[in-house]
């Protein structure tokens with residue numbers, strides 16, 4: 013079994029060679045010790061220090077309840093982004109339970125793309141155990157691909173409280189809901205839901221219901237004092253509408269955030285998740301619990317890469333597990 | 335040996351065949367179109383590759399249609415066209431051909447015939463859809479509204495439940511989904527015709543059903559359908575004329591159960607299935623088509639079809655079948671079965687209604703069919719359901735029927751495709767471009783309009799010389815593209831605790847995944863226009879249940895799309911499924927596309943692959959080939975696991 017060389021893949025990604033992306037994804041998913049070593053090499057070679065700053069791409073989280081229209085919308089967004097000359101990678105996270113171990117990954121079927129266009133990559137990945145959760149490999153993947161793609165989208169299923177992972181990973185989070193489902197409204201009003209950066213109401217072709225949903229959501233946001241969140245109504249069915257406006261809103265959000273701070277937080281979250289995946293609750297206890305681990309990571313250099321952050325945690329865990 | 339599929343390859347060849355049949359006393363025409371025509375592509379489209387002239391005739395424009403019908407008296411002809419997504423277009427070509435017939439114009443009022451024009455079963459089973467559900471239903475409603483006024487002797491729709499059983503439907507699902515489909519169609523038309531026309535519309539609707547080998551139950555199914563149809567007419571649409579209320583149906587008997595192993599046994603099956611639709615007079619079919627003994631081998635030759643025709647003739651002319659009134663009248667057993675069917679169907683129809691009707695319930699119905707089919711295959715695999723010659727009594731004498739040089743099937747001359755490609759290009763070069771552009775602009779405008787009927791603009795486009803691909807592309811742009819649901823994601827996971835072979839397989843998958851470092855990942859791909867999805871769906875579901883990560887995107891992918899998906903998804907193995915006969919062109923095309931991307935993973939192929947094609951495919955690099963006789967899907971999965979293990983030098987065998 014040949015495991016790709018992480019440093020070499022990193023060099024290709026740094027050069028903007030997008031054809032290195034599939035192998036990069038194979039690598040970060042690889043759980044063998046050698047696979048983890050090469051992934052660490054990859055991530056080190058893509059650190060802000062190595063890149064001379066944060067990767068210029070935009071990590072966009074697209075999340076929402078099942079069947080809200082996320083994938084179909086991505087197909088339209090993809091067309092618009094490509095029309096603007098932007099390259100795009102989509103990581104579609106499959107929510108299906110892993111009761112049998114295997115998954116049916118069908119999302120890419122909903123996202124129309126031109127197979128000869130090397131500016132687009134779509135990869136289906138499996139979810140972590142819980143709804144809305146992200147496998148550590150997905151976080152690592154997004155961090156790596158954003159070096160070579162202008163936009164990296166992570167599509168997950170979830171609504172309500174389950175978006176913490178995606179909020180931690182993405183520069184911009186768009187929550188997608190379909191008209192007629194009151195969930196999001198309730199969550200906003202009751203303050204349960206983290207307020208997304210962009211709120212998208214799909215299926216505008218359904219007219220009145222869609223209009224009403226958009227109005228209600230905007231009102232709910234105002235009532236909790238949120239004025240910055242854009243609420244955008246789209247239809248992904250021909251003739252598609254609202255897509256340009258959405259692409260603009262996403263791009264605009266990228267310009268107002270503190271990217272280095274978000275990315276640093278994202279790397280810390282990824283390191284913690286990777287640590288958890290590797291050493292489990294027992295490992296976390298050994299470093300004094302989740303809070304303590306978070307504190308330790310927070311003190312680290314904001315530019316520290318994920319392997320370095322992991323090193324901050326691992327020695328203690330190492331003692332415990334040997 | 336190569337022989338031309340004379341009834342189909344080209345308009346000219348088909349015309350010869352039709353005329354010869356007519357001169358022998360046949361009174362009607364039945365036109366089978368090739369898959370590109372059925373799905374709205376011209377012969378030079380990438381997706382048409384390998385399919386031009388294969389399972390039917392290619393018709394790209396009014397010139398082809400005129401050629402197809404030359405010398406045929408359209409004023410006296412009853413023409414049945416198996417056409418759905420592009421039905422409005424082919425009907426327009428037919429009307430235009432009649433009005434400009436060199437032998438004398440024939441007016442639309444004089445034309446009689448049928449278009450299948452049923453889209454829901456295309457989404458659920460048959461696969462020749464072209465547009466999303468909403469616009470597709472509108473096209474159906476438009477053609478019905480148009481023909482009721484202008485082509486009154488035409489049957490504008492044939493609601494099909496046949497294909498649902500072929501996709502795994504139980505009798506109850508077959509009834510319930512067909513009736514729900516009819517409701518969706520009738521409701522859509524109701525919005526487009528004056529109220530007093532509904533009785534005429536209702537009376538024009540006919541069904542195309544299936545009959546399986548459990549022929550007593552199947553007969554009960556048809557009686558139940560008759561009762562439900564009448565009820566629907568009376569209660570929902572206020573129909574009172576008893577003639578209009580009677581269920582009119584034609585049948586093609588079950589082909590899904592016909593085997594590749596010991597294919598001669600299929601003859602018995604076909605005879606029994608024919609009884610299901612003829613035994614009781616009160617629910618007897620109007621027209622019957624029987625498949626041939628070599629159904630699972632490939633396309634039937636004229637001799638094979640003749641044998642099936644003779645079955646019907648023996649039944650009708652030698653037996654006493656047709657001499658009695660309804661022989662089940664008063665039968666407690668039959669009445670009981672019918673009552674059961676009615677109860678089950680009503681419950682299932684209620685579920686579809688809860689989803690908002692058949693159009694909205696397509697996802698639900700598709701997933702239910704995939705689930706039923708999985709259960710069917712599980713029963714066959716475990717031996718619970720006996721299939722003689724397949725899973726019981728497999729020992730047999732060599733069959734003299736398949737010994738012939740042609741392998742017992744018909745093959746199509748591949749030159750047909752390039753000829754048709756050149757011909758359609760020549761047609762485009764020779765016509766009045768300005769007229770074509772104007773017609774397409776008008777068509778696009780009407781398509782985007784709310785309630786204008788599509789037929790007049792479609793007729794104008796036909797007259798202007800527009801092609802099938804152009805008409806369809808214009809509508810695709812207006813309506814959007816669509817991929818039907820695959821139903822596989824929802825199919826509930828099956829976790830048998832007592833099937834040792836399956837449990838061992840899962841262990842093997844786990845071990846290999848561990849050795850690989852990530853979960854074993856397979857791409858199941860359907861290249862080309864072939865709509866036969868059953869096999870791919872069941873392979874995908876089983877692979878998932880065995881613990882693999884499965885990428886399955888549904889039907890109708892180009893080789894380039896499959897290669898791109900395989901690359902981006904990082905799969906360890908690729909499984910391709912083709913049943914339509916285009917494997918000789920498409921499998922090598924996929925292999926080339928993979929090579930171009932530098933993807934070097936094992937590729938296996940399944941479907942209708944005649945023996946003669948096995949060696950050439952292996953020479954092209956295919957690692958394993960499976961056909962309908964390989965009913966042990968767990969065994970197929972195990973082969974696949976071992977192929978990947980070998981490729982990666984991983985140890986095999988469960989730990």
Ligand code: B12
Nearest residue numbers: 589629630632865866867868869909911914915940941961
């Ligand atoms: C069911 C069926 C249909 C259904 C399909 C429903 C569906 N959604 O799949 C319906 C009724 C819709 C249909 C329509 C048509 N059909 Co049809 N159909 C069949 C039939 C009877 C059975 C196929 C089947 O589903 N078997 C059950 C599944 C589970 O078995 P399977 O696919 O063979 O899979 C097994 C193996 O082959 C293998 N396998 C298959 N795929 C894969 C993939 C991988 C990766 C692996 C490892 C293994 C594997 O493993 C499976 C397990 O045993 C066959 C004849 C026959 N008895 O085989 C004709 C047949 C395939 N159909 C045929 C034709 C011509 C048509 C039509 C064109 C007819 C027409 N003119 O309208 C249309 C076209 C539809 C389209 N869009 O392409 C021809 C094809 C001729 C040829 N190859 O030259 C056949 C052979 C019949 C015939 N003799 O004429 N059909």
Ligand SMILES: Nc1nc2c(ncn2[C@@H]2O[C@H](COP(=O)(O)OP(=O)(O)OP(=O)(O)O)[C@@H](O)[C@H]2O)c(=O)[nH]1
Nearest residue numbers: 077078079080081082083084122169215247248249
């Ligand atoms: N009417 C309408 N239907 C839409 C629109 N967008 C998507 N749909 C339909 O909504 C259904 C779900 O769409 P998807 O894009 O698969 O939704 P999703 O959110 O990605 O779904 P999951 O990945 O399963 O959670 C499909 O049947 C789409 O055709 C839209 O703008 N209008």
Ligand SMILES: [Mg+2]
Nearest residue numbers: 082083119122
């Ligand atoms: Mg999705």
